[in-house]
Amino acid sequence: MASAHLASEPSALLARHGLRATRQRVSVLGLLLAQRGHPTAVELHARLRRAHPNLSQKTVYEILDALVAVGLVSRVAHAGGATRFEALRERHDHAHCRGCGRLYDVPAGPEAAIRRRARLPSGFRIEQIHVTIEGLCPGCARESA
DSSP: OHHHHHHSOHHHHHHHTTOOOOHHHHHHHHHHHHOOSOOBHHHHHHHHHTTOTTOOHHHHHHHHHHHHHTTSEEEEOOTTSOOEEEEOOSOEEEEEETTTOOEEEEEOOOHHHHHHHOOOOTTOOOOOOOOEEEEOOHHHHHHHO
C-alpha cells in the first residue's frame, strides 16, 4: 500500500482517496511525500508559506486532519512532544530521543504478540498499533554519560 504512495502524484492520490486536489492539499501532501522526516504542523506551515503566502495555520491543520482521515498521512505523537506528521509508506514504528527530540523510523515490531497480550474489552477492534521506543540517541547518550 505505502510504496505506491511514493510513486504517485499528490493530486492523483488525493483523487483516489476522495479528496479534491486543491493547491494547498497538493502542496502539503507533496511536501510530506518528498521527505523522510516528521515535521510538525507549524514546521509544515512555515515551509509552505513561501509558496502560499495566504495559507493559514488553521488550513494546514484542517488539511492534515483530512489526510489522516483518509489514510494518506499519519500522526506521530510521543510523550511531551508536539504531534508530528508523515506520509504513510511502509509500516514502521519509531524511536524517540529524549535528549534532542529526534524521531527515528524503525522496522515494525511483531503486531501479533501485541494483539495477543493486549488486555482490551471484549469486542474491541484494533485499527492500528503504534510503537514508540523512548531513549537516547548515541550523541545524547555520550553527552549524558
